[in-house]
Amino acid sequence: MDAGVLEFLRNLQNEYLKGDRNRVNSRNTLKTTSPHSSEFPTETGEIDYDDDDHHVAERTIISSRWANDADRQTNEADEDKQKLNRKTGSELAQVTGCRNSVSPPPDDMELCCRSVHEFEKRGKINEGTYGVVYRAKDSKTGEIVALKKVKMKNENEKFPLTSLREINILRSLRNPYIVDFKEVVVDGDIDDGVFDVYMVMEYMDHDLKGLMEKTGYPFSQSEVKCLMLQLLEGVKYVHENWILHRDLKTSNLLLNKCGELKICDFGLSRQYGNPLKPYSDWVVTLPYRSPELLLEANEYSTAIDMWSVGCIMAELLLKRPLFNGTSEINQLHKIFRILGTPNETIWPGFSKLPGAKAKFVEHKYNQLRKIFQAHVLSDGGLDLLNKLLTYDPEKRITAEAALVHEWFREIPLPKSKEFMPTFPARHEQDR
Secondary structure (H helix, E strand, C coil): CCHHHHHHHHHHHHHHHCCCCCCCCCCCCCCCCCCCCCCCCCCCCCCCCCCCCCCCCCCCCCCCHHHHHHHHHHHHHHHHHHHHHHCCHHHHHHHCCCCCCCCCCCCCCCCCCEEHHHEEEEEEEEEECCEEEEEEEECCCCCEEEEEEECCCCCCCCCCHHHHHHHHHHHHCCCCCECCEEEEEEEEECCCCEEEEEEEEECCCEEHHHHHHHHCCCCCHHHHHHHHHHHHHHHHHHHHCCEECCCCCHHHEEECCCCCEEECCCCCCEECCCCCCCCCCCCCCHHHCCHHHHCCCCCCCCHHHHHHHHHHHHHHHHCCCCCCCCCHHHHHHHHHHHHCCCCCCCCCCHHHCHHHHCCCCCCCCCCHHHHCCCCCCCHHHHHHHHHHCCCCCCCCCCHHHHHCCHHHHCCCCCCCHHHCCCCCCHHHHCC
């Protein structure tokens, strides 16, 4: 395990042992200016934990340009790893935003994370590319939590940059619509450098994708409004703090028995600033990926998350993804078939995007009203959906503007969280 990462974990635990739980106000001063104002934070030139693994989102190679792009990604990731390896523990903590405001503990205080054996595992919740998630009980507090085991391909592999990024970002965010990160625990001995790492997070009963697949429950317009308002509040907060989520999808939205929705999985997230740097377009799961990403743009903004929000809104109403392509080119065809094929008139700069050189079938008309009948989605709701799924990223609606859209003031009004339907928790469904 990398020495810098070991020190980073020790710094995390120093804060835990000292009882410093004021993670936002005392340690990270976050920007609250609108990300669309002129007061952008500037890029620092420090290491940024951009995409390390090339399988971060489903991709299908469709042209020779992917080979060149893969080389660029590999070079960027290698540079980041070299920088990471050169960092001391204190520098790593600073770079990742974990500016430790706590004095070093006394010499007799053990410098180690809590053991995962202080948690009683009560079953697997989920398993993905980057880790296995368990439901567990904290023996110290009695609290039910989610334990996310960081997955590494082999014991000699360095700590995944995606996990460092997620820990850093979740520690810097505190909001009712963002899943709460609690601490890091380990299985093994930090001093020996051989151990597994677990992230301890707030437990939520469901993810929206799993819930819809298992129950087939048809959310009403008022229920969709309740969920969308919470999602937009969370996205607004993330964007106000200069973070792109870059993987918003129904499986990354958690729901509890109180009707509360929270955004999770910040492994692909990154901070951004002005001027915009070329970012990876190897982000966002395919059904939720915006057209500018599909057309190979590497400079993008919060608008990519807003496209994903539109796809989520449609999925909540349809109970299936609106655009569910099998490859990037197929995904574009599906989008164009429903929304019409873009051109320079409706999307200035479209023809200059690398992927726009391909030949696309000309679809002239927007078909959303045919898909969403009036009894499913009102004219106001259709207007919001169209604004979320606007081709031109500069014209795509922001989270702040979407929150005050007239659809949320129409009858039926958004259902109160306490009156949202309840479902058996995942561990109860699996009995």
